[in-house]
Amino acid sequence: MKWEIVIGLEVHAQLSTQTKIFSGASTAFGAEPNTQADAVSIALPGVLPVLNKGAVERAIQFGLAVGAHIAPRSVFARKNYFYPDLPKGYQISQFDLPVVGMGAMTIQVEPLSGNAKPYEKVVRITRAHLEEDAGKSVHGATQGMTGIDLNRAGTPLLEIVSEPDMSSAAEAVAYAKTLHSLVRWIGICDGNMQEGSFRCDVNVSVRRAGEPLGTRREIKNLNSFKFMQQAIDYEVQWQIDTLENGGKIQQATILFDPETGETHAMRSKEDAHDYRYFPDPDLLPLDISPEFIEQMRAKLPELPEARRTRYTENYALSAYDANALTATREMADFFDACLAATLSPSPSPAGGRGEQVAKMCANWLIGEVSAQLNRDGLDMTTCPITPTQLSGMLVRIADNTISNSGAKDVFRVLWAEGGDADAIIEAKGLKQVSDSGAIEALVDEIITANAEKVAEYRSGKDKLFGFFVGLAMKASKGKANPAQLNEILKAKLAG
Amino acid sequence: MSLTTEDVRKVARLARLAMNEAEIDAARSQLSGIFELIAEMQAVDTRNIAPMSHAQDVSQRLRADVVTAQNEREAFQAIAPQVEAGLYLVPQVIE
Structure with missing residues (x-):
């Protein structure tokens, strides 16, 4: 049975701004916990978000780099989310009106196995939208408690969503690498995967050739290309095995364990995907003028x-x-x-x-x-x-x-x-001798001193040529121009 | 349009609201009233009107990307229920 693999990626690129997307708190990595968590980051009552121009500029630059439509008007929405790493109770994101529309990127795929040749492929980018990052949860501090560091809360992210255009782990990795290189190239993201500046979620499904799309499972938070490939390989095989044994795929969010090389489903909650987005009344629509877009285009390398x-x-x-x-x-x-x-x-x-x-x-x-x-x-x-x-x-x-x-x-x-x-x-004293007179003299000396070997060479022992080259190089202390030496030696040995 | 008690329970669960039977009943009738109002407004012809995402027809002001916030951790954490090593402590979150 022939199976087709269908893969789409969602990449969170942390934008390289000095400050957060909705407040003037620093985004520098590695600060002491909560020292960069201002009143907006910790969601004190009464605070209001003010959009960072640097984040908008970077989003526009990305859109231009992938040939996408930049929305003249886009809207921020609240995505309801109840975890303490975003204490507002929602994440500010964009939903139906993202800043960057459909674009595309050409990738160079190096097949991972066999004798297959490298090839090019165009991957469509569905959209890219601005949103805020969540803070970090630290487990195992005090028994029964979770520690919350909100330094990262409010860091600007560009979520880049691809169409499900990839059909192998090699293509998914090539796409992720090309995107990673592009965001660094245009200077909108430092691409540091260890620090979480570039995180990939991979949607994987399989189907029998010609059939409609299968149910997908989403592998979350892959932070290395190697893990991405391993996770996809494992997941694809797992889905095929499940289906071939008569099982069904349930839509799920899954994690990859680098220790075991396996994927496993996160405990999924009922209604977990019912985010009930609605326009954020604290933020006005974002208008982007043609002049602003042209300014950004002029800045692109x-x-x-x-x-x-x-x-x-x-x-x-x-x-x-x-x-x-x-x-x-x-x-x-x-x-x-x-x-x-x-x-x-x-x-x-x-x-x-x-x-x-x-x-x-x-x-x-x-x-x-x-x-x-x-x-x-x-x-x-x-x-x-x-x-x-x-x-x-x-x-x-x-x-x-x-x-x-x-x-x-x-x-x-x-x-x-x-x-x-x-x-x-x-x-x-590395200057090579390219003076043909000097090289000729040197070669003449060698020919005279090695009459026997010369005779052997002339009677057909071609292999001796290397021996003469070695002698000549040695005599010139390695400085003879090799091409010239070869030429002269060949001519003189021929007699 | 009128909501069922089950609808109200679901919305309450999504919003993490704990509601007793009396509250659910009150919310059901209030929310149903709002939906009736919406149903009434559906009658208005809006075919040629672009939807707005905000009640005010102005656009977002942008802030320069410059650090303006100071480290006020001490002041903020003075009113937090529990802190440790600079972290806010909350009841354990299990993923």
Whole structure:
């Protein structure tokens, strides 16, 4: 029996404002409990919410980034909710008139198994709306009591709801990763998943091919992509097993336990989903003018998709390279700066070779730089070398001053000690010999001193070529230009 | 339209209101009165009128994203029934 998987996501992105959505209390992470819980956050009687412009700006920017309609008028609603982590007894959210309407995002899917090839897919975004976060409950303080920290209560969230357009765990993870990268790229959310700045709820159902949608279960609060994949895989299998054994799926909210790798239903209360939304009388409708929207559009950076296109079209980079370079905005900005610096010296040794130089920059960034960052537990924001420093080295590769292996030495020093490439090349004597006269002389000497091996080579023992290369490199103290050396050696050995 | 006692019980449960029989009965008749009024208003032709979400036809003022609140935890917690290590304590919440 062939089963189809249907997945939709709801993502809560914490907006990177200084203050809460409806009050001037700080949203800084990690403060002492309740020191950032003002009268509005703790819902003292008589307080009124005043909407934070920074939250609205970020919502508009997100909408523009996914090509969505921005509602000229949207409305805040009360969602009734009876837990002490939101002491008002309701959450202020948006219901039938959200600020961001239908949009879409293109994702690059890397299939998780088999030999399937990566592919692109468009995922529709149903809507995105503004709402406030709840506080935190701390269990196990005093026996029989729950501790409440309201620092997080009132933190602005953008809830981004997708259409059920994904049909595998790989697609769901690709969507979540693309969204995660986008919100950081446009600077509306720090994306810190450990601190809960980016939380995913995943709706999963299965159906037999061609049949109507099955009943969905919602996996709540996934805070890592790895858990998301594990949770979906487990849940899908559980639903299929249940249905194949003649069971029925009940709509439910479920949690993923990373310890066991299993999902299990939360105790569901009767009426739990009867939130009885109604317009919040404390808040007037939010009007967004075309001018406001245009201001926000002007503030948006070049988006990842546009940059990928620029990289593949202007520099003939592969889709793989373009993707890797646009994983974060810091990475892409580093690449742009480094490429510009490498191409800029006038007359540049790299001039007129934009594509080649772009490929070289990309290789170093995706290769050596990323590997070093990984090894040292750093990221692009804390990268110890600047685009200018890397470019200084790339220019010397491009003009044949250093070989690739020489460049690795330069890179190690740049990384560990800083400085500039030219000084390092000088100090370490890494300048390669590209003077063909010098290389020829060196090769002649070797041929004379190894007449026997030369004879063997000439009688057909091609494998000896490597032996000669080794000797020549050694004789040049590793400084001979490898391409040139190969060429000269080949010509001379041929006799 | 008239509400049943069961309707009132359900609404009371959703709103976490504990009501005795006499209160339920009183609420039922009051709420039914409100629904009758609504039914009467349904007769008004509103086809060409955009719905409002607020009684006042003005729009939301926006606040600059600047911290203005001070830490007033001590004052707030002075009137809380129970606190510990800066946390407000409430009867245990079980999910």
